[in-house]
Amino acid sequence: MAKVDIELVQAILQKADLDAIKISQIMEDLKFEAKQKEADPDKEPPVKKQFVIVVNDPYGKIGETGFEYQGWVVQIPEDDAPMKALERLHKGVYDFNLTPKGRRMPIQTIAEACEFGSAKIYKEHKVWVKTKEPVLVLRTNGKVPREDNQEF
16 A cells, blocks of 8 residues: 555645545544554564574485585574574475365475475464575585686
8 A cells, every 4th residue: 555645635635625624524533543553562573583494304415516506595583593494384384284285195205295285374483485496506616716726
């Protein structure tokens, strides 16, 4: 919803040839609703989040070279440890599998959890899946090669 300055609304109402009593009533209502919206106690402050990549390593060979790895990007609250991302994802999958849709087609892998899981249920566990499709993970030594030394 677009936010409009209250003084602008008042100027437009005055141009519309409305009587002063009606304009003052409308302005009072607008100011009251604006204060109610600002003082809404149900609204929680936004959570600061950190990104975590969950890498799929089904064979336990992440330390060896020559393999391609895929993973999914998720977000968790900033003050949580990255290891909690998997725990939160597992809890969300467990809750999803208890729903009618989850009982018909239960989630059994992390790939299915990221692709078919319910964002609403994950939000309850404070985990947000950002990539439904897996992304490839590249290894690096952390250095940028120089022109004279072409080492990768």
